[in-house]
Amino acid sequence: MERANPPDLPAVTTTAALLRLGRILSTVSAGTVRHLARQSWQRLRGRRTTAEEWPEELSRIIERLGPAFIKFAQIASTREDVLPPRACAALKRLHDSVEPMRPQDVHQALVEHFGPDWAELLPDLRTEPLGSGSIACVYPARLRDGQQVAVKLRRPHLTDTIRRDVAILRTVFALAGRLPGLRGAPLAEMAHAVGASVLLQLDLDTEARNLALLRDDLSTLEFISVPAPVPALCGESCVVMDFVPGVRGHVGVAELSPERRRALADQTLRAVFEMLFCTGLVHCDLHPGNLRLTPTGCVVVLDAGFVYRVPDVVRENLALFFLNLGFRNGPRCAEAVLASAEQVDRHSDTAAFTADMTRLVDRFGGTTARDFDLLEFSTELFASQRRNGIYASSEFVFPLLALLMVEQTVRRLDPDVDFQAIARPIVFRAASGRPAGERRRRLETAG
Known part of the structure; x- marks a missing residue:
């Protein structure tokens, strides 16, 4: 697929x-x-x-x-x-608490997708939404065989407006990236990535396929659950998926014990690193609304509309970068960035970039979530690249978005979590799972 x-x-x-x-x-x-x-x-x-x-x-x-x-x-x-x-x-x-669709819009969406006899397929669909997002709303229902499902229906008449809004926001973010204090931050690249993803989320058939892929990729993680789609009932404007009973609201903090907070922070990071370094299929939209908690403590990943497949070369160099960040090896981190850059030529000052990276890694490497500011780190990294004539691969924006979305959630759960230490064994396992070659040799000599 x-x-x-x-x-x-x-x-x-x-x-x-x-x-x-x-x-x-x-x-x-x-x-x-x-x-x-x-x-x-x-x-x-x-x-x-x-x-x-x-x-x-x-x-x-x-x-x-x-x-x-x-x-x-x-x-x-x-x-x-x-x-x-x-x-x-x-x-x-x-x-997930945007104003829900009007009842007549819900009925219209059901008729357009399933036909006028939709009630025979979904004899017990309730119009009170489980969640109400900007692009779609999710409703509890039951199939004819009694299976409990969640039905995600796309809102009507979105495409043209979204295209215009994305174009406007891209221009605004590009201009904002030239302001003092923001110069160097990859705002234009992020605006493009997020804008493209919003358009991609209009196709719920793609989301259904992404759900199946994520479920398969993360199946080895006992603490992560991804609802299974019902392919025969999915389409461009509708996803029908398993209903996960007992799912609570956003991953909270105040009501959880310190031990449970630490476990959740660890589990969430492991899921992200599994995607970044092992599977390559990355959920870039893991905001609190898309991370839910079951009574048994399982983390449920929802809404696979913004999922990106990271190319192998980016995944390999990202793994090298994280491994050497934990070891505070700035020159090796610079090497990983240079290896994945879209353009490095005779006008590029690689020595100055390596010196910048060494100072940056010395400052942030080996720190816990309490002391590591990913936004500040990435802004300085991109600023150095541009200052020294090194054009980073735009593919790096998607892993960065994935990490930015979970960083604050993890920090609230456990500010002392060492995400670089969590990443290290996953990077090594990813390397050992592939045939011996240049990638494996580079990872084994890292640090």
């Missing part, structure tokens, strides 16, 4: 983009005016107002703007090191 990667973004006409930009500005303006008017009314009534109310209004504005904006907000909500905690908390609602 072919593992699909995010497609190239389709072209959008300037007129369409400008019209959509006008609607976006109108939505933002209306939301801002509504917020200011609400605060003024409260002051007139003698009630105290604070700036803390703004994040909630911001989440409502983003919800009205649609899926592309919601996806970027979901990523932003995981970065409590960048945004205020209250803003992150408000944006987290957008993971």
Whole structure:
């Protein structure tokens, strides 16, 4: 089965983009005016107002703007090191609590996918959603044979708007990447990756295949569960999958014991590293809404819309990079980056880049989650590449996104977790599972 990667973004006409930009500005303006008017009314009534109310209004504005904006907000909500905690908390609602589809839209989606007799296939579908995302909603149901399933239905009329929004956001992020403090951060590359993934998520048939692949790839991990799709009932606008009983909300922290927190942090990281170094099929959207917990302590991975197959050469060099980061071997880390770069020529200053990497690795190598800031690390890494004329492979953005999405979750669970130590045996196992050759020799001599 072919593992699909995010497609190239389709072209959008300037007129369409400008019209959509006008609607976006109108939505933002209306939301801002509504917020200011609400605060003024409260002051007139003698009630105290604070700036803390703004994040909630911001989440409502983003919800009205649609899926592309919601996806970027979901990523932003995981970065409590960048945004205020209250803003992150408000944006987290957008993971799976977006306003659900109207009943008539649910009925229309069922008829379009299953036909007018859909109730014979799903005799007990309840219209109260289990989760309500920006692109689709998930509903509990029962098949004719009694099997409990979850039915994921795509929202109607999304494609054109998403294409225009992605084009606009890519331009905004590219401009933002030139600002002081952000210069060097791979914002344009991330915007392209996320935008392409949003379009890919419109095809739920691809998501069903990704679910099956992830389930197979992670089957050896007892603590990870991926729902199995029902292929005969899946299609472009619908995924029917196993219903996982007892799944709780987002992976929380406060109600868990310290021992369980440490175990969850370890399990989550092992799943990500298995994907990065062993299987090559990487879930790039592991925000808290897509990580759930069962009563037995199993982590359930949901929503396989943003899944990327990392090419072998990138996976190999990424493994080298992580292994030598743990050993604080800066020159070897630089070697791994240079080996996967798209362009290194006579104008590239590889010596200066290696010196930068040595300083960076000395600073961050061997540290725990408490002291390792992946966003700062990656920004400095990309800045050095650009400063020294080394053009990094765009394929590195997808593993980076996967790690960025889980970093804050893992840090909240266990700030003392040593993710580099967790990665090391998985890297060695990945190497030993392949035939002897250049890759294995390089890994065995790392450090």
